[in-house]
Amino acid sequence: FKSIGVDVIVNGGQSMNPSTYDIVKEINNLESSDVFIFPNNKNIILAANQAKQIIRNKNIYIIPTTSIPEGISAVLSYNPDAGIEENIKNMEEAAKKTKSGEVTQAVRDANLMVSEIKKGEFIGLSDGRVRVVSNNVVDAVADLVRDIATSTEEVVTIYTGKDAKQEDTDNIRKKIKEYFPKIDIEIHKGEQPLYPYIFSIE
Numbered sequence: 001f002k003s004i005g006v007d008v009i010v011n012g013g014q015s016m017n018p019s020t021y022d023i024v025k026e027i028n029n030l031e032s033s034d035v036f037i038f039p040n041n042k043n044i045i046l047a048a049n050q051a052k053q054i055i056r057n058k059n060i061y062i063i064p065t066t067s068i069p070e071g072i073s074a075v076l077s078y079n080p081d082a083g084i085e086e087n088i089k090n091m092e093e094a095a096k097k098t099k100s101g102e103v104t105q106a107v108r109d110a111n112l113m114v115s116e117i118k119k120g121e122f123i124g125l126s127d128g129r130v131r132v133v134s135n136n137v138v139d140a141v142a143d144l145v146r147d148i149a150t151s152t153e154e155v156v157t158i159y160t161g162k163d164a165k166q167e168d169t170d171n172i173r174k175k176i177k178e179y180f181p182k183i184d185i186e187i188h189k190g191e192q193p194l195y196p197y198i199f200s201i202e
Contacts, residue, residue: 004075007032017043023051027058034059034084036091040071042128059084063091066128068159068192069100069200099153099201101126101144103137104194138168141197142175149180149201156183158199159190172197 001009008026012018027035035058039045045064052060061084065071077094078087103124110117117123117133124132124144131147134140145156156176160169173185190198 001072001075004072005078006038006075012041012044017041018047020047020050020054023047024054027051027055027060030058032058035061036078036087037062038065038071038074040065040068042066061088063088063095065095067098067100067102067200068190068198069157070095070098072157073098073200073202097202099126099148100199101131101141101148101201102195102198103132103140103144104196105137137196138171138175141172141199142179145176145199145201146179149183151180151182153180153201154184155186155202156180156199157186157188157202158197159188159192161190161192161194161196161198163193164196168196 007030010018010022010026012022023037037048037051037060039048039062045062045066048062052062063074065074074091074095077090079090082090101124103122106117106119106121106123108119122134122137122140123130124134124140124147126144126148132140132144134143149156158169158172169187173187176183176185192198
C-alpha cells in the first residue's frame with residue numbers, strides 16, 4: 001500500500017481489528033483535508049463510519065472495500081487529476097470488479113454446509129464463504145482460483161504470507177497455468193499472518 005501512494009496504514013487484521021480511536025488518531029495526524037479510508041475488511045467498515053462521524057475538520061470518504069485485493073485495486077484506480085466524486089465512483093467500481101480469495105488453515109474441527117473440516121486442513125474463502133477444503137495448500141489455492149475465475153480474466157495477483165513456502169508458491173503457479181494457460185500470474189511478498197495466500201483476479 002505504501003508503494004502505491006497510501007499515506008497511513010492502520011495496523012490490524014483478522015481477530016485484531018483496529019478501533020474507531022485508532023482510525024481517528026491516524027487521520028488527525030494527516031495534513032490533507034480530504035481523506036479516503038479503505039477498510040479492507042467488512043468488520044472494519046463500521047469503525048470507519050464512526051471515525052467519520054467524530055472528525056469534524058476534514059472531509060472523510062469511505063470506500064467500502066472488504067478485502068486487501070479490493071483495497072489495492074481501488075487505490076490503483078485513484079487519479080490525482082480527477083475530482084473527488086469521479087475518484088469515489090472509479091475506486092468503488094474497481095473494488096467491485098475485483099474477485100478475491102484467501103486461504104487459511106483450520107485451527108479446529110468444524111462442520112460446515114460445504115463439508116466437514118478437520119483441524120489443520122486448508123480452507124479457501126471468497127466473499128466470506130468457504131469454497132474449497134483441502135489437505136494441502138497448493139490444491140486449496142489453485143482450486144479456489146479455478147472455482148471463482150473465468151476464461152475472460154487476465155491477471156491473478158498472489159500475495160504470499162509469512163508462512164508461505166517458495167516450493168508451494170512455484171507449484172501453485174504451475175497448477176493455475178494448467179487451468180488457465182493464458183492468464184498472467186503476478187506474485188508479491190505480502191508477509192501477512194494467518195493467510196499463507198491471498199489473491200485477486202481481474
